Amino acid sequence: MSIYYEIANRVNEKRLFSLTPALPGAPMVRHIYASSEIHRLITGPWVNTTWEERCGYLRGDLDRFIEGRVIAIATRPYKGKTAYMLRLHPPREQVWEIRSRDPYPGIRVFGRFADIDIFIALTWAKRADLAGPHSREWRDAREACKTEWRNLFPAYEPITGNGGDFRDYISANTVLI
Amino acid sequence: MTTSQQIPFLSDVLSGEKIPAGKLAYFRARLTNRFHELFLRQFVTLSKEGKITRAQLAKRIGRKPEQLTRWLGSPGNWTIETFSDLLLGMGYEPMLFVSSLAEGRTNNITPPALANYVFPTDKTEQGSVEIVVSTGQLGITGSIATASSPSESIRAETNSALASAQPQKDYLERISAPQFHIFAGPLHQNKKLLENRV
Numbered sequence: 591m592s593i594y595y596e597i598a599n600r601v602n603e604k605r606l607f608s609l610t611p612a613l614p615g616a617p618m619v620r621h622i623y624a625s626s627e628i629h630r631l632i633t634g635p636w637v638n639t640t641w642e643e644r645c646g647y648l649r650g651d652l653d654r655f656i657e658g659r660v661i662a663i664a665t666r667p668y669k670g671k672t673a674y675m676l677r678l679h680p681p682r683e684q685v686w687e688i689r690s691r692d693p694y695p696g697i698r699v700f701g702r703f704a705d706i707d708i709f710i711a712l713t714w715a716k717r718a719d720l721a722g723p724h725s726r727e728w729r730d731a732r733e734a735c736k737t738e739w740r741n742l743f744p745a746y747e748p749i750t751g752n753g754g755d756f757r758d759y760i761s762a763n764t765v766l767i
Numbered sequence: 768m769t770t771s772q773q774i775p776f777l778s779d780v781l782s783g784e785k786i787p788a789g790k791l792a793y794f795r796a797r798l799t800n801r802f803h804e805l806f807l808r809q810f811v812t813l814s815k816e817g818k819i820t821r822a823q824l825a826k827r828i829g830r831k832p833e834q835l836t837r838w839l840g841s842p843g844n845w846t847i848e849t850f851s852d853l854l855l856g857m858g859y860e861p862m863l864f865v866s867s868l869a870e871g872r873t874n875n876i877t878p879p880a881l882a883n884y885v886f887p888t889d890k891t892e893q894g895s896v897e898i899v900v901s902t903g904q905l906g907i908t909g910s911i912a913t914a915s916s917p918s919e920s921i922r923a924e925t926n927s928a929l930a931s932a933q934p935q936k937d938y939l940e941r942i943s944a945p946q947f948h949i950f951a952g953p954l955h956q957n958k959k960l961l962e963n964r965v
Contacts, residue, residue, distance in 0.1 A: 650793045
């Protein structure tokens with residue numbers, strides 16, 4: 591058994607969804623497996639057209655990851671605030687966020703890496719609801735992500751980079767800021 | 768009111784009906800991200816070669832280095848003007864052409880040697896777009912070619928045409944292709960091509 595087997599099981603159970611690029615034929619270089627709540631953001635239904643529009647931007651941002659395009663990664667927590675992706679503090683928890691910053695409200699997608707270039711997107715939040723960097727809301731967001739991971743993969747841990755090398759998580763087309 | 772997407776992604780884009788807000792937003796995000804990626808690639812390439820630093824680029828375009836650092840992270844509230852400034856600060860300008868979503872994809876048709884030299888022409892006809900491609904350090908190279916099946920044949924036809932091309936002659940290629948392609952070309956190399964086109 592491997593975590594790949596588990597991912598396939600979760601997909602069959604419809605507890606995870608493989609996100610594919612919206613455009614037919616677009617390259618699929620990296621992989622995002624999304625929880626049902628994130629999948630709903632992408633596919634709807636949406637409460638109104640404003641939220642549908644916001645989620646359209648989010649999908650465009652997620653496709654940037656999936657299509658293997660160049661992304662900026664913040665190397666340290668609380669730094670590189672505009673980076674596309676960041677590993678949250680504390681690093682040992684291996685909780686990452688993908689930032690869909692624009693337009694307002696910014697959306698944060700939280701998840702963990704099952705393997706290199708395989709991101710399990712588990713939970714999300716509006717940035718405005720997370721308050722300051724050391725807030726209880728941030729802690730709760732990290733905990734919710736970890737809990738969701740444990741529910742899906744009780745026998746597996748996310749990958750941990752050796753020596754903090756970000757290429758252990760994303761193999762190519764990254765810019766560290 | 769709730770809205771949802773249960774149909775193939777492009778179906779309502781191609782149907783001629785009103786395009787849903789989510790689709791409009793998706794393509795806006797996609798274009799912005801591609802602009803940003805282009806800038807990022809170009810900057811990283813030049814900075815690795817020691818040709819420019821964040822501070823130098825910021826100074827050239829009248830911005831603070833910390834602003835440039837933010838733009839390296841994400842496009843944020845970029846405008847077209849911002850993108851132009853950033854490329855110009857590195858000595859480049861964007862080259863664009865549009866393509867039809869209905870006709871399939873061509874994202875793999877641009878060989879690296881051509882990627883920096885794609886120009887829109889003023890000879891566009893309905894349903895197709897003509898682009899001018901020039902290559903190499905020796906000036907403009909090319910001949911005229913038509914691709915009937917862009918996703919399959921453009922690379923081959925491009926290479927074939929270039930192989931038999933005459934120096935200083937524009938390479939014209941008629942395509943019906945699917946997306947918005949953006950490239951950056953060195954200004955000093957593009958200048959001659961632009962002069963020839965006038």
